[in-house]
Amino acid sequence: MSISNVELTLLGTGTSSGVPVIGCDCAVCRSDDPRDRRLRSGALLRFNDAQGHARAILIDCSPDHREQALRIGLRRCDGILFTHHHVDHTFGLDEVRRYNALMSAAIDIYADARTLEHLERVYRHIFRSSENLNDSFVATLVARRIEAGRSFELFGLRVSPIELLHGRVPVLGFRFDAAPSARAEADSILPLAYCTDVNAIPPASWRELTGLRTLVLDMLRYRAHPTHFTVDQAIAVAEQIGADRTLFVHMTHDIRHAELDAKLPPGMQLGFDGLRIRAASSDAVTNAAAAEATATNAATIDASATDAAPSHGARLPLSSSPHPWPN
Numbered sequence: 238m239s240i241s242n243v244e245l246t247l248l249g250t251g252t253s254s255g256v257p258v259i260g261c262d263c264a265v266c267r268s269d270d271p272r273d274r275r276l277r278s279g280a281l282l283r284f285n286d287a288q289g290h291a292r293a294i295l296i297d298c299s300p301d302h303r304e305q306a307l308r309i310g311l312r313r314c315d316g317i318l319f320t321h322h323h324v325d326h327t328f329g330l331d332e333v334r335r336y337n338a339l340m341s342a343a344i345d346i347y348a349d350a351r352t353l354e355h356l357e358r359v360y361r362h363i364f365r366s367s368e369n370l371n372d373s374f375v376a377t378l379v380a381r382r383i384e385a386g387r388s389f390e391l392f393g394l395r396v397s398p399i400e401l402l403h404g405r406v407p408v409l410g411f412r413f414d415a416a417p418s419a420r421a422e423a424d425s426i427l428p429l430a431y432c433t434d435v436n437a438i439p440p441a442s443w444r445e446l447t448g449l450r451t452l453v454l455d456m457l458r459y460r461a462h463p464t465h466f467t468v469d470q471a472i473a474v475a476e477q478i479g480a481d482r483t484l485f486v487h488m489t490h491d492i493r494h495a496e497l498d499a500k501l502p503p504g505m506q507l508g509f510d511g512l513r514i515r516a517a518s519s520d521a522v523t524n525a526a527a528a529e530a531t532a533t534n535a536a537t538i539d540a541s542a543t544d545a546a547p548s549h550g551a552r553l554p555l556s557s558s559p560h561p562w563p564n
C-alpha cells in the first residue's frame with residue numbers, strides 16, 4: 238500500500254506583517270496582482286493514507302488561518318507541525334477548535350520544547366482549560382514534543398524535523414518522505430522539505446536536504462536581515478540544495494511577484510497564496526493556478542485556490558460530522 242495524491246498548498250506566503258502592510262502606499266502594497274497579496278506564512282499537506290483516508294496536516298497556524306481555511310474550504314486537520322513559536326506562525330491556533338467539532342476528535346500538535354512552552358503559556362485557556370471560569374468552547378489539543386534529528390511517522394508520512402537557525406533562535410524545518418511501510422507514488426512531490434524563517438543551515442542539517450523533489454524556502458527581501466535569507470542568499474542555498482523545484486515564501490512588500498519571479502533560475506519560483514502543487518502527472522493544477530493568477534482580477538486567485546480543486550479531480554473527501562464538539 239502507498240500514500241497517494243500528496244498535495245502541498247501554500248496557505249500564506251507573507252512575512253509577519255502580511256502584504257499589503259497596514260498604512261503603506263508602496264507599489265507592491267497597491268499592486269492589483271493577486272500574487273502580491275500575502276497572508277502570514279503557513280502550508281497544508283494533504284494526501285490519502287495507505288488505507289485511502291484523506292489526511293490534512295498543517296504546517297504552522299498563522300493569525301490568518303481562518304481566512305486561509307475558508308478560501309480552500311478546509312474541513313479537517315489531522316495534526317499541526319510548528320516550525321517555531323513566533324506570533325505569525327502560531328496565533329491562529331484558537332481557530333482549530335472548529336476542526337475538533339467537525340471531526341469529533343482531538344488534534345495532535347507537534348513542536349519542539351521551546352515552542353510548546355510558548356504555546357502552553359499563550360494558550361493557557363486551552364492547555365489548562367479546567368481553570369477556565371466558564372466551560373467555554375476551546376480547542377482540544379494533544380501536545381507532542383519533537384526534536385531535530387528524530388523522525389516520526391504520521392499516517393504513512395515520515396516527518397523529519399531539521400534544525401535551522403533563525404537568528405539566534407533554533408527553529409525546525411521539516412522533511413517529508415513516504416514512510417518505509419508506505420511507499421509514495423513514483424511521481425509524488427516527495428521528498429519535500431519546508432524551511433521557513435531561516436538565515437543559516439547548520440552543517441548537520443544539510444544531509445536532510447538531499448535528493449529533494451520539492452523545497453519550500455524562506456526569502457524575505459533584497460536587503461540583509463539578521464534572521465531571514467535575502468533574495469540572493471535564498472537562491473544560492475536553493476542552488477546548493479538542488480531540489481527539482483523550489484518555491485520561495487515569507488516575503489515582504491519589497492518583492493513584486495511578477496518582477497522577481499521572471500528572473501529566477503530554472504526550477505525556482507516565488508510562492509503565492511493558494512498555490513497548490515501535486516504529483517508530476519497532475520502538474521496542470523499548478524500551471525492553471527499560476528496562469529490564472531497572472532490575471533489582474535483579485536478574485537481570480539481565490540477561484541484558482543478553491544474552484545479549481547474539484548474540476549481537476551482528486552478532491553479529498555471531507556468530514557461532515559454533524560456532532561458538535563463539546564462547547
Ligand SMILES: [Zn+2]
Nearest residue numbers: 253323325434
Ligand atoms: Zn515568520
Ligand SMILES: [Zn+2]
Nearest residue numbers: 261263266490
Ligand atoms: Zn508597502
Ligand SMILES: [Zn+2]
Nearest residue numbers: 321323403434
Ligand atoms: Zn519567525
